[in-house]
Amino acid sequence: MSCLPCFKKKAESPEDEVPVAQSKGISTTPPNPAEPFHKGDNVNSNAKTYTFRELASATKNFKQECLIGEGGFGRVFKGTLQGGEIVAVKQLDRSGTQGNQEFLVEVSKLTLLKHQNLVNLIGYCADGDQRILVYEYMPMGCLNDHLLDLKEDKKPLGWLSRMKIALGAANGLEYLHETANPPIIYRDLKGTNILLDKDFNPRLSDYGLAKLAGGGSKTNMSPMMMGTGYCAPEFEKNGEHTLKSDVYCFGIVLLELITGRRAVDTTRPANEQNLVAWAQPYFKDPKKFPELADPRLGKSFPVKGLNQAVGVTAMCLQDEPMVRPLIGDVVAALTFLTMPQPDDPIPSSPPAPTPTSNIEKSSPNNEDQESSENEDQGFSDDEDQDYSDDEYEDSESDQQNDEKVHDKQRSQKVSDKRKSQKVRDSQEDEKASSEYGYGSASGSSEYEDSGDDEQQNETAKSAKYSSHSRHKSKVKSHAKSISGSSS
Numbered sequence: 001m002s003c004l005p006c007f008k009k010k011a012e013s014p015e016d017e018v019p020v021a022q023s024k025g026i027s028t029t030p031p032n033p034a035e036p037f038h039k040g041d042n043v044n045s046n047a048k049t050y051t052f053r054e055l056a057s058a059t060k061n062f063k064q065e066c067l068i069g070e071g072g073f074g075r076v077f078k079g080t081l082q083g084g085e086i087v088a089v090k091q092l093d094r095s096g097t098q099g100n101q102e103f104l105v106e107v108s109k110l111t112l113l114k115h116q117n118l119v120n121l122i123g124y125c126a127d128g129d130q131r132i133l134v135y136e137y138m139p140m141g142c143l144n145d146h147l148l149d150l151k152e153d154k155k156p157l158g159w160l161s162r163m164k165i166a167l168g169a170a171n172g173l174e175y176l177h178e179t180a181n182p183p184i185i186y187r188d189l190k191g192t193n194i195l196l197d198k199d200f201n202p203r204l205s206d207y208g209l210a211k212l213a214g215g216g217s218k219t220n221m222s223p224m225m226m227g228t229g230y231c232a233p234e235f236e237k238n239g240e241h242t243l244k245s246d247v248y249c250f251g252i253v254l255l256e257l258i259t260g261r262r263a264v265d266t267t268r269p270a271n272e273q274n275l276v277a278w279a280q281p282y283f284k285d286p287k288k289f290p291e292l293a294d295p296r297l298g299k300s301f302p303v304k305g306l307n308q309a310v311g312v313t314a315m316c317l318q319d320e321p322m323v324r325p326l327i328g329d330v331v332a333a334l335t336f337l338t339m340p341q342p343d344d345p346i347p348s349s350p351p352a353p354t355p356t357s358n359i360e361k362s363s364p365n366n367e368d369q370e371s372s373e374n375e376d377q378g379f380s381d382d383e384d385q386d387y388s389d390d391e392y393e394d395s396e397s398d399q400q401n402d403e404k405v406h407d408k409q410r411s412q413k414v415s416d417k418r419k420s421q422k423v424r425d426s427q428e429d430e431k432a433s434s435e436y437g438y439g440s441a442s443g444s445s446e447y448e449d450s451g452d453d454e455q456q457n458e459t460a461k462s463a464k465y466s467s468h469s470r471h472k473s474k475v476k477s478h479a480k481s482i483s484g485s486s487s
Contacts, residue, residue, distance in 0.1 A: 047107065047123050047124060048123030049123060052128070057082075058080055059089050062075075068088070071193070071206065072188065075091050078137065087136065087137050090134075090135060090206075091130075091131075092133065110207075110208050115172055117175070117202060118172050118176075121133060121135055140197060140198060142193070142196070143191040146196070147256065147260065148256070156294070158297070158300065159301035159305070159306075161200065163337045163338045164202075165202045166334055167337075168201055169194050169202045170331045172204040173189065173250060173327050174328055177243050184208050185242065185243060186246045188209070189250055190253065229275060230249050232249065244321035247327055248317060251317040251324075259275065259279070259292050259294055261294075262275065276317055279313075282310075283314040283317075290306060308333065312330060
């Protein structure tokens with residue numbers, strides 16, 4: 001005999017004639033566990049209570065055609081409420097579930113959890129021995145539908161989309177670990193529990209269900225989780241599951257996003273069936289990191305970003321829990337990876353300018369460098385005499401205001417320098433004679449023996465001219481140096 005007709009008779013009793021999906025409890029704080037709960041009482045103002053009849057009608061009496069998922073905690077159906085709202089109805093496995101009071105206490109805690117990367121718990125049903133949770137519906141399904149169970153006519157997820165999904169899942173896990181009070185251990189993090197909304201934003205589901213399904217011992221875990229490849233080493237050894245165990249499970253999900261492989265795939269060769277064991281040799285050689293990339297990505301991923309993602313994955317999959325990072329550190333690393341990165345390398349900065357002389361610093365632009373270098377190479381002092389300090393300042397102003405005039409002046413200047421080169425050579429010869437002739441045997445005999453007054457006068461003039469020219473050149477260079485430093 002079906003239990004549904006019996007329930008109908010019970011539902012027709014006067015005490016159950018209450019509008020469906022209406023909040024009757026107004027308390028905003030979790031109830032005292034010592035106080036008994038009455039059927040229909042709501043735990044807080046955010047949660048709604050539903051009757052079994054309403055949820056059975058929404059899911060067409062929980063028919064197979066409405067089934068959208070099944071896990072260790074129970075089955076999930078797509079339902080349409082009386083007002084047209086589409087919801088996900090999770091019918092928990094009744095074997096091992098808590099009593100009515102304990103169930104409502106745990107539901108009160110879950111309804112207080114609000115985060116953009118968590119699936120919102122809308123309400124619940126606790127009629128008789130039924131334990132049903134009502135969540136908001138995620139139209140895009142779970143992560144595995146778009147990563148591992150992708151149909152041939154669908155385009156695979158791009159690299160940036162994968163990293164954004166990883167970041168969103170990490171944000172949700174960080175909220176459970178570091179914001180929720182007390183912290184909540186997920187225990188069942190995997191691709192099928194990462195749902196996607198219409199904008200492909202990831203939402204974690206089934207969080208906090210361990211206590212609802214089996215009494216809340218620290219060793220309790222989804223029965224179907226054993227042997228799926230999502231177990232941390234410490235759980236397999238001694239049945240302990242901690243916050244760092246969640247980090248390990250997240251590392252497996254991140255590795256699935258990178259490689260496009262399942263955590264356990266019996267269709268592959270024996271040495272590739274376990275994803276973590278297959279990837280361990282690659283973790284030890286950074287040069288092999290690109291070989292872990294999903295072949296469906298082709299070359300459409302930044303190599304640097306891939307290397308960093310693999311590095312984060314390797315840290316999460318450390319055997320020792322204490323060595324694994326906190327989920328907050330993982331969030332910080334993934335935040336950088338979700339930023340668009342150019343495929344081409346960033347060009348290096350231009351080389352630093354070489355040190356220049358005071359004359360080069362005083363030039364108004366780069367076009368004066370040629371003439372400045374020529375001055376450093378020792379062009380004629382006569383050319384320097386053609387430009388006094390005032391004339392130099394006027395020329396500088398003209399160069400800034402009229403570029404064409406400056407080019408003509410510079411061309412004329414270079415031309416004059418070339419013409420004066422010969423004059424300079426002869427003058428240096430005369431200066432050499434005047435500077436080194438006095439006191440030398442050959443020089444003194446040349447002037448003493450000649451007794452030519454005219455030649456001695458010419459020599460004196462040359463020495464005087466050379467000394468005056470050098471002095472003026474130094475004064476001019478000093479003035480230019482001061483002008484360059486002040487500008």
